[in-house]
Amino acid sequence: MLQIKNLHAQIEGKPILKGINLEVKAGTVHAIMGPNGSGKSTLSSVIAGREEYEVTEGEIWFNGVNILELEPEERAREGLFLAFQYPIEIPGVSNANFIKMAVNEVRKHKGLESLSATDFLKLMREKAALVGLKDDFLKRSVNAGFSGGEKKRNEIFQLAMLDPKLSILDETDSGLDIDALRTVAEGVNALKNSENAFLVITHYQRLLDYIVPDVVHVLYDGRIVETGDKNLALKLEDQGYDWVIEKHKQEA
Amino acid sequence: MSKDQEILDSITSQEYQWGFESNIDQEIAAIGLSEDTIRFISKKKNEPEWMLEWRLKAFEIWKSMPEPNWQNLEYAPVDFQSISYYAEPKKKTLNSLDELDPEIKATYDKLGIPLEEQKLLAGVAVDAVLDSVSVVTTYKERLAQDGIIFCSFSEAVHEHPELVKKYLGSVVPVADNYFSALNCAVFSDGSFVYIPKGVRCPMELSTYFRINAKNTGQFERTLIIADDHSYVSYLEGCTAPQRDENQLHAAVVELVAMEHAEIKYSTVQNWFPGDKDGKGGIYNFVTKRGACLGNHSKISWTQVETGSAVTWKYPSCILKGDYSVGEFYSVAVTNNFQQADTGTKMIHTGKHTRSRIVSKGISAGKSQNSYRGLVRVNKRAEGARNFSQCDSLLLGDRCGAHTFPYFEILNNSANVEHEATTSKIGEDILFYFRQRGIGEEDAVAMIVNGYAKEVLDQLPMEFAVEAKKLLAISLEGSVG
Ligand SMILES: Nc1ncnc2c1ncn2[C@@H]1O[C@H](COP(=O)(O)OP(=O)(O)OP(=O)(O)O)[C@@H](O)[C@H]1O
Ligand SMILES: [Mg+2]
Numbered sequence: 001m002l003q004i005k006n007l008h009a010q011i012e013g014k015p016i017l018k019g020i021n022l023e024v025k026a027g028t029v030h031a032i033m034g035p036n037g038s039g040k041s042t043l044s045s046v047i048a049g050r051e052e053y054e055v056t057e058g059e060i061w062f063n064g065v066n067i068l069e070l071e072p073e074e075r076a077r078e079g080l081f082l083a084f085q086y087p088i089e090i091p092g093v094s095n096a097n098f099i100k101m102a103v104n105e106v107r108k109h110k111g112l113e114s115l116s117a118t119d120f121l122k123l124m125r126e127k128a129a130l131v132g133l134k135d136d137f138l139k140r141s142v143n144a145g146f147s148g149g150e151k152k153r154n155e156i157f158q159l160a161m162l163d164p165k166l167s168i169l170d171e172t173d174s175g176l177d178i179d180a181l182r183t184v185a186e187g188v189n190a191l192k193n194s195e196n197a198f199l200v201i202t203h204y205q206r207l208l209d210y211i212v213p214d215v216v217h218v219l220y221d222g223r224i225v226e227t228g229d230k231n232l233a234l235k236l237e238d239q240g241y242d243w244v245i246e247k248h249k250q251e252a
Numbered sequence: 253m254s255k256d257q258e259i260l261d262s263i264t265s266q267e268y269q270w271g272f273e274s275n276i277d278q279e280i281a282a283i284g285l286s287e288d289t290i291r292f293i294s295k296k297k298n299e300p301e302w303m304l305e306w307r308l309k310a311f312e313i314w315k316s317m318p319e320p321n322w323q324n325l326e327y328a329p330v331d332f333q334s335i336s337y338y339a340e341p342k343k344k345t346l347n348s349l350d351e352l353d354p355e356i357k358a359t360y361d362k363l364g365i366p367l368e369e370q371k372l373l374a375g376v377a378v379d380a381v382l383d384s385v386s387v388v389t390t391y392k393e394r395l396a397q398d399g400i401i402f403c404s405f406s407e408a409v410h411e412h413p414e415l416v417k418k419y420l421g422s423v424v425p426v427a428d429n430y431f432s433a434l435n436c437a438v439f440s441d442g443s444f445v446y447i448p449k450g451v452r453c454p455m456e457l458s459t460y461f462r463i464n465a466k467n468t469g470q471f472e473r474t475l476i477i478a479d480d481h482s483y484v485s486y487l488e489g490c491t492a493p494q495r496d497e498n499q500l501h502a503a504v505v506e507l508v509a510m511e512h513a514e515i516k517y518s519t520v521q522n523w524f525p526g527d528k529d530g531k532g533g534i535y536n537f538v539t540k541r542g543a544c545l546g547n548h549s550k551i552s553w554t555q556v557e558t559g560s561a562v563t564w565k566y567p568s569c570i571l572k573g574d575y576s577v578g579e580f581y582s583v584a585v586t587n588n589f590q591q592a593d594t595g596t597k598m599i600h601t602g603k604h605t606r607s608r609i610v611s612k613g614i615s616a617g618k619s620q621n622s623y624r625g626l627v628r629v630n631k632r633a634e635g636a637r638n639f640s641q642c643d644s645l646l647l648g649d650r651c652g653a654h655t656f657p658y659f660e661i662l663n664n665s666a667n668v669e670h671e672a673t674t675s676k677i678g679e680d681i682l683f684y685f686r687q688r689g690i691g692e693e694d695a696v697a698m699i700v701n702g703y704a705k706e707v708l709d710q711l712p713m714e715f716a717v718e719a720k721k722l723l724a725i726s727l728e729g730s731v732g
Contacts, residue, residue: 048687076689088684091675092702102688
């Protein structure tokens with residue numbers, strides 16, 4: 001589904017990603033961990049197509065398409081979803097209108113008709129319930145005045161509505177209380193199937209208790225330096241990053 | 253160049269859609285302004301002596317006035333001697349739609365003005381003004397059944413001199429300001445409306461203005477009188493063909509509301525704003541004012557301003573009758589090098605008068621958008637209330653938004669509230685939309701329509717749809 005080859009990216013001339021290699025297959029969950037500032041959000045932004053990051057080397061293939069040549073909205077319509085670490089507030093645009101437009105853009109891209117108002121409402125109610133958002137959040141402006149946890153739930157609500165092929169969750173767990181964490185994780189698990197894949201960025205093992213990863217990567221200084229199974233996450237939880245840094249600081 | 257910049261650059265590069273020029277034979281007054289020009293205009297219109305006298309007096313006053321320079325605007329001085337003050341289509345065909353000059357008809361069709369019979373049945377009566385002469389007035393008979401007068405201003409001068417004499421200049425005095433004085437001297441044509449006592453006008457009245465001839469300033473004059481317990485909703489739409497020279501537009505609109513009367517005046521203005529390098533465009537210096545003379549009367553201004561290179565406009569209400577209400581709802585969009593200085597004045601003189609101001613400025617490109625509002629509560633205006641909401645939305649880093657609220661409160665019982673916000677559509681917000689599959693132009697349209705909703709909701713349905721499209725069009729290309 002996703003293949004990243006030797007990806008280098010920089011911002012304002014400062015290299016952040018220094019040769020990322022990653023392959024994510026359909027039906028799998030990958031976790032990415034790593035110390036603050038190691039480049040996790042940068043990686044997700046580059047995959048999603050944020051233009052302030054300049055890709056200097058490497059390739060990103062998504063279902064056979066070289067997505068570095070696509071605009072961000074085209075990538076999204078191809079089935080790429082990023083749940084933002086810091087979801088932005090959009091005053092004046094209701095959550096319902098926003099997601100309706102997004103769903104219809106994706107449908108248009110697939111050659112499907114727009115959903116009828118009733119079907120759309122039904123779908124919206126169902127998915128809002130899935131992530132524990134009350135109906136009145138649909139009428140409110142996107143994320144405006146939402147609590148940190150509500151914003152994160154709203155990201156997963158949008159994910160559920162759009163049913164993407166690859167979902168990148170950038171620290172969706174941070175800022176969530178334990179009940180919200182469980183709801184969000186259950187939502188993700190309900191959406192998981194053999195056709196889609198998840199890339200879960202997190203600092204905490206506790207999310208991975210709920211969303212069990214097939215593969216765990218450690219990103220350090222712009223490179224994936226360790227890859228293992230879920231036990232790698234347990235080891236990090238137990239021992240921290242010191243050993244990773246110690247082991248790889250020469251390369252840095 | 254950052255993406256943000258590119259996005260904002262392209263919002264600003266949308267071409268003006270209505271930039272076509274009609275080949276209609278026109279009779280144009282010799283260029284320049286003098287007493288002779290005024291006599292020429294008055295003679296062309298076969299005006300009675302009193303009307304000419306009034307014009308000449310106004311001209312004397314205008315000559316003695318200095319051009320204002322206090323607005324937050326920068327523009328090349330208007331050379332009043334280099335424009336022509338009168339243009340009219342040569343073939344006058346005033347009786348029925350069939351006799352209308354096909355070129356004029358085509359122009360109106362391009363503008364989408366509902367002149368055709370079926371559109372009329374939809375309930376819109378149109379008094380279309382092409383340059384200076386009101387070409388066709390439709391649906392007059394239906395209105396006449398209710399005693400409603402809806403005609404061109406020139407016609408009113410002849411047919412209803414007593415009403416014109418009584419109210420002309422009663423709300424906007426000749427000497428009110430430089431541009432209104434000029435209008436009084438050289439006004440060409442416009443609309444006249446009278447709604448008799450107790451009559452609710454059965455349809456929206458509408459006027460489309462369009463500047464067509466080169467180098468002709470347009471000086472419309474509109475007068476609307478709503479007698480006791482009457483109601484009227486009036487729509488004004490404007491478009492001008494694309495041109496390099498700046499053209500002057502200095503209209504005067506006067507509204508008079510008697511006891512328990514209500515006037516709703518809506519404008520959608522998209523005069524040519526100049527191209528993306530700031531060349532050309534209309535100078536729009538307009539004086540609009542309504543007087544709530546009667547107790548419990550109400551005047552409501554709604555405007556969607558997307559056009560003109562320079563806009564200077566403050567639709568105002570004089571709240572004289574006790575318990576009278578004044579409202580001002582405005583969306584003003586500026587893009588490229590456009591400048592707008594717009595707002596309102598609410599003058600509370602009656603007791604328990606109320607006013608509400610909702611102003612939404614949207615700036616893109618290198619444009620400057622200013623809100624200037626005055627709320628004055630006079631000494632005897634016991635229990636007056638005002639609420640003002642002034643919001644600014646910025647698209648990018650190179651445009652400006654300015655808010656100048658003025659309050660003159662001379663009565664301690666007044667209750668005045670003012671709120672202001674500024675928000676910016678930056679790359680972060682646009683990226684959020686794009687990551688969800690929504691392109692930049694749709695994103696901007698959604699944001700802007702959401703932002704302007706409270707004002708757009710005030711417009712009659714048909715107009716609201718048009719206004720939404722216009723907002724999207726005027727900001728198109730500022731992204732992507
Ligand atoms: N816009 C920017 N301008 C300058 N530096 C940036 C910018 N964005 C990111 N960086 C730098 O890139 C590096 C990687 O940042 P990134 O946000 O990808 O880290 P992260 O792994 O997601 O960290 P965290 O765990 O704290 O979320 C940091 O040193 C950061 O300061
Ligand atoms: Mg991060």
